[in-house]
Amino acid sequence: MTISATGQPTATRRARRNDRLPAPPPPPDVLAGPERPIPEPQDAASDAPAWDADIRRGYLPPRRGFLAKRGFYAPTAPGAPSTTRQAEILNTAVIAAPTDDEGILVGRDTLSRTPVAHDPITAYNKRIVDSPNVVCMGDVGSGKSSLLKTVYVARPLLLKGRRVCVIDKKAQGEESEYARLCREMGYDTIRLRIGSDSEGSTLNMLDPLLLGGDKGGGRYATLRTVAELSQSGKELTSWEGKALRMAYRYGIRTAERAGRVPVIPDVIEFLGNVDIDEFKDLAPHAKRKMNEAGLTVKFLLDKLVSDELEGLFDRETSKDVRLDGKLTVFDISRLPESGPALTISMMLINVWLLGIMKKHPGWQTNCVVEEGWHLVGGPSGKVIQSNAKLARAHGLSNIVSLHHVSDIPKKDPAIAFIKEAQTVHLYRQGLNDDARMCERLFSLKPGTAKQLQGLPNGRQYLKIGTRPEMLVEHTRSRWEVAMTDTNEALDTQRHQNS
Numbered sequence: 001m002t003i004s005a006t007g008q009p010t011a012t013r014r015a016r017r018n019d020r021l022p023a024p025p026p027p028p029d030v031l032a033g034p035e036r037p038i039p040e041p042q043d044a045a046s047d048a049p050a051w052d053a054d055i056r057r058g059y060l061p062p063r064r065g066f067l068a069k070r071g072f073y074a075p076t077a078p079g080a081p082s083t084t085r086q087a088e089i090l091n092t093a094v095i096a097a098p099t100d101d102e103g104i105l106v107g108r109d110t111l112s113r114t115p116v117a118h119d120p121i122t123a124y125n126k127r128i129v130d131s132p133n134v135v136c137m138g139d140v141g142s143g144k145s146s147l148l149k150t151v152y153v154a155r156p157l158l159l160k161g162r163r164v165c166v167i168d169k170k171a172q173g174e175e176s177e178y179a180r181l182c183r184e185m186g187y188d189t190i191r192l193r194i195g196s197d198s199e200g201s202t203l204n205m206l207d208p209l210l211l212g213g214d215k216g217g218g219r220y221a222t223l224r225t226v227a228e229l230s231q232s233g234k235e236l237t238s239w240e241g242k243a244l245r246m247a248y249r250y251g252i253r254t255a256e257r258a259g260r261v262p263v264i265p266d267v268i269e270f271l272g273n274v275d276i277d278e279f280k281d282l283a284p285h286a287k288r289k290m291n292e293a294g295l296t297v298k299f300l301l302d303k304l305v306s307d308e309l310e311g312l313f314d315r316e317t318s319k320d321v322r323l324d325g326k327l328t329v330f331d332i333s334r335l336p337e338s339g340p341a342l343t344i345s346m347m348l349i350n351v352w353l354l355g356i357m358k359k360h361p362g363w364q365t366n367c368v369v370e371e372g373w374h375l376v377g378g379p380s381g382k383v384i385q386s387n388a389k390l391a392r393a394h395g396l397s398n399i400v401s402l403h404h405v406s407d408i409p410k411k412d413p414a415i416a417f418i419k420e421a422q423t424v425h426l427y428r429q430g431l432n433d434d435a436r437m438c439e440r441l442f443s444l445k446p447g448t449a450k451q452l453q454g455l456p457n458g459r460q461y462l463k464i465g466t467r468p469e470m471l472v473e474h475t476r477s478r479w480e481v482a483m484t485d486t487n488e489a490l491d492t493q494r495h496q497n498s
Contacts, residue, residue, distance in 0.1 A: 097109070097112060097114040097115065097116075098112065098114070098116060098467075098470045099115075099116050099117050099118055099464075100117070101115075101117055102117070102119075102122055102126070103117035103118040103119040103122055103123070104117060104118065104119045104151055104155050104156060105117050105151075105155065105475070106118055106147075106151055106462065106472055106474065107460075107472045107473050107474040107475045108472065108473050108475055109470055109471070109472060109473075110459070110471045110472065110473055111470070111471065116462065116470065116472050118423065118462070118464060119156075120132040120133070120134050120397045120399075120422070120423045121364045121366075121395055121397050123422075123423070123464065123465070124392070124397075128464065128465055129422035129423060129464060129465040130422055130465070131392075131420050131421060131422045132392065132395075132396070132397040132398075132422075132423075133397065133398045133399075133400075133417065133420055133421040133422065133423070134152070134397060134398070134399040134400070134421055134423040134424075134425070135399075135400055135402065135417075135418050135421040135423070135424050135425070136148060136399065136400070136401045136402070136424075136425040136427070137401075137402045137403070137404070137405070137424070137425070137426055137427065137429075137438065138403070138425075138426065138427025138428050138429065138460070139403065139427065139428045139429065139430050140403065141457065142427035142428040142455070142457055142458075143427055143457050143458045143459075143460070143474060144401050144425070144427055145170075145177065145370070145401070145484060146458070146474065146476065146480075146484040147425060147460070147474055148368055148370065148399065148401060149178070149181055149480070149483060149484045150474075150476055150480050150484060151474075152164070152366050152368055152399050153166060153178075153181065153327070153366070153368060154181065154185070154480065154483065156366055157185060157326055157327060161362060161363050161364060162326065162363070162364055162365075162366070163326050163327075163328075163356075163363050163364070163365045163366070164326065164327050164328070164365070164366045164367075164368065165327075165328045165329075165330070165349070165353055165365060165366070165367045165368070166178050166182075166327075166328070166329040166330065166367075166368045166370065167330050167332060167346070167349060167367070167368065167369045167370065168189070168329055168330065168331050168332065168333060168370050169332055169333055169369075169370050169371045170333060170370050170371050171333035171334070175189070175191075175331070175333075176189055176191075176329070176331035176333045177333075177370065178329045178331075178370075179329070179331065180483065181483045181484075182327065182329045184483060185327050187322065187325055187327045187328070187329065188320065188322070189329040189330070189331040190203075190320075190321055190322075190328065190329065190330050190331060191331040191334075192312060192330065192331060192332050192334070192335060192341075192345055193311060193312075193334050193335075194308075194309060194310060194311055194312060194334075194335070194336075194341060195310060195311050200311060200312075200334070201317075201318040201320060201321050202311060202312060202313065202314070202315045202316070202317060202318045202321075203312065203313055203317060203321070203345075203348055204261065204263055204264075204313065204315065204316050204317040205219075205222050205223070205226065205264065205313055205348055205351075206219050206222075206223075206252075206261065206262045206263060206264065206266075206267075207261055207316070207317045208261075209317060209323060210317065210323065210348065210351070210352050210355070211351060211352065211355045218351075218355065219248070219252075219262075220244075220245060220248050222347075222348070222351055223244060223248060223267065223301075224236060224241065224244060225347060225351075226301070226304070226344055226347065227240075227244065227297055227300045227301055229340060229343050229344055229347060230300040230301070230303055230340050230344075231300055236297065237293065239289055239290060239292075239293035240293040240294075240296055240297050242290070242293070243271060243272070243290055243293040243294035243297055244267075244271070244294075244297045246270065246276060246278050246279070247267050247268070247269075247270035247271045247273070247294065247297075248267050250270040250276060251266035251267035251268075251269065251270055252266070252267075254266055254269075260316070261316055261317075263314065263315060263316060264301060264304050264305060264313060264314055265305060265314065267301070268298055268301050268302065268305065271294040271295065271297050271298035271301070272291055272294035272295040272298050273294065274287045274290050274291050274294070303340060304344075308339065308340075308341075309340065309341055309344075312341060312344075312345070313344065313348075323352060323356065324356075330345070330349055332345055353365065353367060353396065354394070357394040357395070357396060358394065361394065362395075363395065364395035364396075364397075365394075365395060365396050365397070366397050366399060367396060367397065367398050367399065368399045368401075369398070369399065369400045369401065370401050371401055398417075400417065400418075400421075402414075402418075404429065404431070404434045405418065405434065405437050405438065405441060406431075406433060406434055406437060418441070419441070422464070422465050423462075423463075423464055423465075424442050424461075424462070424463045425460050425461075425462055426438055426442070426444075426452060426460055426461040426462075426463070426469075427455060427459075427460050428452065428453070428454070428455040428456075428457075429449075429452045429453060430453060431453075432449070432453065435449035435450070435452040435453050436449045438452060439452070442463055442469075444461070444463070444469055445468065445469065448461065448469065451471075458473060458474050459471065459472070459473050459474070460472055460474065
């Protein structure tokens with residue numbers, strides 16, 4: 001007999017331990033035989049053995065937890081072979097909420113099943129991101145518009161001190177895609193249409209209301225920018241700038257004497273006119289040069305009052321235009337893809353945004369641009385980029401929706417805008433080249449491109465600043481589902497054809 005470290009025989013200790021444990025009755029097949037006959041205790045309700053009912057329903061002998069863990073009753077199960085990469089899912093410190101609660105609800109993290117909240121302006125103020133700009137990219141029908149309408153339009157409007165501006169390029173039936181949501185929020189869209197007999201609204205670029213109450217140099221700067229955009233962004237010469245400045249002064253003075261707001265025709269009338277007092281002392285050759293410079297600018301601005309842009313900028317601002325609400329939706333879905341109408345409209349909207357932010361400091365604004373890289377590229381893109389850098393101090397977040405990076409020329413200003421954005425929503429990219437380009441451009445984990453190609457509708461990879469991307473499922477309420485349905489026109493046509 002061996003002696004344990006405590007000085008007691010091990011056999012004695014084992015016997016005492018076994019005496020304290022109830023002995024389970026052995027199964028019938030073990031008891032059967034001549035050596036040990038089966039006892040026959042009778043149950044009061046039946047002639048069958050009393051323990052027979054326990055065997056039928058499954059007998060579970062009492063066990064003690066600490067003994068079971070040490071393999072006293074049965075051998076412990078061997079562990080499964082794994083790696084640190086695979087076993088990372090078992091670490092509860094990793095499976096946690098990827099974001100804090102300071103933000104707007106985006107959806108649910110597919111890994112931790114916890115809510116994901118993010119707001120680019122809040123994240124910028126907390127120094128989580130270096131830029132409040134946002135890019136949302138994905139195939140048609142993958143869920144981009146639903147995200148923009150909820151996370152960046154409807155939900156921020158519930159907060160105090162928030163304003164939303166939407167530049168809507170997508171048509172849905174007879175109106176723009178955001179028209180229904182705009183009406184539900186108590187506002188009307190500003191419909192920009194070409195033609196004097198159209199039902200669209202007019203934006204007077206010399207109206208102080210459009211410039212946030214600025215009656216000074218802001219109006220002249222707007223005129224000069226419009227003239228430069230009319231010649232593909234080429235800057236005016238010093239002579240052309242002088243001619244425009246003099247015509248602007250005389251045009252404003254004429255309108256003020258008449259007791260009305262100045263309009264573009266008031267300025268065009270004095271372009272090329274060298275008989276005004278400021279030019280009377282010029283030499284004959286200087287007058288000819290000033291006349292030529294004035295006529296050059298006049299031909300550029302004539303587009304604003306010609307058939308090409310008639311009804312957009314050539315009259316006083318329409319009475320139905322409201323630019324002081326929390327939600328402003330510019331419907332540009334009927335403007336032509338090419339030509340100066342789209343570019344000038346984008347520039348005026350951006351000028352209004354900067355003016356209204358300076359007039360009402362402390363407000364935070366989301367500017368949502370739906371569909372079309374050309375709205376942030378080309379000549380208008382340069383204006384938006386320069387103003388966006390100044391607007392950070394005023395709380396402006398530019399949110400742009402795109403399809404594919406490959407649709408944008410490599411040297412286009414839109415590429416710089418995309419690289420600067422620190423909040424990226426990546427939806428399904430069906431083509432392998434587009435998915436790989438997103439993986440490189442946004443520094444995603446290797447292998448994410450393959451996952452991007454197979455994302456179902458409503459799921460996205462959300463990348464915030466330098467943090468790792470997370471797979472998020474966008475969630476909506478019933479009201480939001482009804483407001484973000486973009487298949488209404490297709491459903492109507494399907495019912496008509498059936």
